[in-house]
Amino acid sequence: xxxxxxxxxxxxxxKKFMFLNRKAPHGTVYALEGLEVVxxxxxxxxxxxxxxxxxxxxQLLKGIDSKGIEVKDFxxxxxxxxxxxxxxxxxxQASMDARGLTEDDLxxxxxxxxxxxxxxxxxxxxxxxxx
Amino acid sequence: MLHIVNKSATERGxxxxxxxxxxxxxxxxxxxxxxxxxTKGSTAAAKIQAAAAGLKVYALGPDLAARGMAGRxxxxxxxxxxxxxxxxxxxxxxxxxxx
Numbered sequence: 001x002x003x004x005x006x007x008x009x010x011x012x013x014x015k016k017f018m019f020l021n022r023k024a025p026h027g028t029v030y031a032l033e034g035l036e037v038v039x040x041x042x043x044x045x046x047x048x049x050x051x052x053x054x055x056x057x058x059q060l061l062k063g064i065d066s067k068g069i070e071v072k073d074f075x076x077x078x079x080x081x082x083x084x085x086x087x088x089x090x091x092x093q094a095s096m097d098a099r100g101l102t103e104d105d106l107x108x109x110x111x112x113x114x115x116x117x118x119x120x121x122x123x124x125x126x127x128x129x130x131x
Numbered sequence: 132m133l134h135i136v137n138k139s140a141t142e143r144g145x146x147x148x149x150x151x152x153x154x155x156x157x158x159x160x161x162x163x164x165x166x167x168x169x170t171k172g173s174t175a176a177a178k179i180q181a182a183a184a185g186l187k188v189y190a191l192g193p194d195l196a197a198r199g200m201a202g203r204x205x206x207x208x209x210x211x212x213x214x215x216x217x218x219x220x221x222x223x224x225x226x227x228x229x230x
Contacts, residue, residue: 024139026197027164055139058167068193075199088150098141100172100203 015126018049021056023131025075031059033072034131040055040079042084049121050081052110053092056131057099060091060106078108092118132159132225137230139164140175150182152227160211161190169195170203182206183207201202204209 019038023030041048043110049100052060059075066073081089089110096102096112113121134153140146143152146161146168155158159182161169168175169190179188182203195201204210211219220226 066197
């Protein structure tokens, strides 16, 4: 099969991608790298869901000021996702509760799901990528 | 003794390990992702508040700010800057970092 044939076979195929974010924003590089990969995926017109559970919910907090640790503040990039047609943002209710957080504390509009709803969403995916 | 914790208490067990070993009057400094434990509403907050009775608990201000947590610090936790971090290290005979 030539390269051209492979491209033709793949054209127009839309898969359901879930990006599962489970890490706090600055202590490791996972959050930033995950965001970069999501933006790349957006260029391929796929059906993308971004999910924030466990410490991943901390990524979406308002009021981040990272000047003091001399690290880039990428939290505003979450607000730009809409411009890349990434509009399915989900957070886990239990993870929010365990951290004393509510939707009002978050920098973007999200859909809050129970663990059971989150589990069903995961089962619907063609691809799950975890950060 | 100065105990330093840098991992999130909702992801790792290092805060528990630290608090189990920190004797009365010791200092515990929370940095990086460990600062979340010093914020209101967190499941780790109760551990910090219980510990604050017998220990001196500090959290690094720049790490709180970088996580949007500057306005949510628990009562009884002392917020320090980098020079305060240096002072704590200089004041104590030894340091233990719970990596």
